[in-house]
Amino acid sequence: MMMMATSAVVGPLGNWLTPLMIGSRRMAFPRLESFSFWIFSAGYLVILSALAFGGFPTGWTGYAPLQTQASGGMDSYLVGFAVIGIGMIAAGFNLACTIITTGPRA
Amino acid sequence: MTWSRVPIFVWAVLATCALLTLATPSLLAAGYFGILDRTAKPPSS
Numbered sequence: 001m002m003m004m005a006t007s008a009v010v011g012p013l014g015n016w017l018t019p020l021m022i023g024s025r026r027m028a029f030p031r032l033e034s035f036s037f038w039i040f041s042a043g044y045l046v047i048l049s050a051l052a053f054g055g056f057p058t059g060w061t062g063y064a065p066l067q068t069q070a071s072g073g074m075d076s077y078l079v080g081f082a083v084i085g086i087g088m089i090a091a092g093f094n095l096a097c098t099i100i101t102t103g104p105r106a
Numbered sequence: 107m108t109w110s111r112v113p114i115f116v117w118a119v120l121a122t123c124a125l126l127t128l129a130t131p132s133l134l135a136a137g138y139f140g141i142l143d144r145t146a147k148p149p150s151s
Contacts, residue, residue, distance in 0.1 A: 006126060014119045021113045068143050078141045085134040092126030099120045104107045 007040060007084075010091050018095060022104065028097035036091040043084030050076035 015033055019026065027033050050056055053072035062081070067074055 006122070010119065010122060010126065013115075014123075018116055018119050021116050023107055062137075062140065064140065064143065067140055075141070075144060078137055078144070082134060082137050082141065085130050085137065088126055088130045089134075092123040092130065095119055096123040096127060099116060099123075103116070104109045104112050 006088050006091070010088075010095060011037075011040065014095050015091070018098060019102075022099060022102070024098060024102040026102075027094055028101055029094050032090050032094045036087040036094065039087035039090070040084060043080045043087060046076055046080035046083055050074075050080070 015027070015037075018024075050073035053076055056062070056073040056077045057070050058066045058074070058077075062074070062077060067078075
């Protein structure tokens with residue numbers, strides 16, 4: 001759920017609408033923005049590869065007792081989430097820095 | 107633009123991003139421990 005909300009709001013809507021709304025000409029760290037986009041895409045491919053390994057039975061939580069007993073697709077979910085998480089940190093840091101530094105004055 | 111004229115969407119994105127930057131490292135640490143649980147099992151289990 002957290003991944004879906006962040007990728008729907010912070011991803012396209014946040015990176016596109018926020019500079020327009022605050023009147024900024026660019027993001028604070030444009031290359032970090034590109035990095036977060038591409039690492040999101042890579043992580044989604046890794047999570048989608050769980051389909052080929054039989055899926056994961058835990059749902060979006062991935063809680064521990066079922067997670068340790070699950071079969072192959074759980075590894076795809078965990079590794080993909082580890083990759084996406086790096087992109088989540090990068091995108092969140094970049095957008096917060098954009099709003100604070102290039103945004104409203106006083 | 108001043109802080110009193112900032113759109114509500116930008117406030118929402120700012121709050122979300124603050125939560126994201128603070129909470130995701132803990133979540134990622136838990137995820138890496140989950141990977142370790144599945145790959146490097148201790149001898150007792």
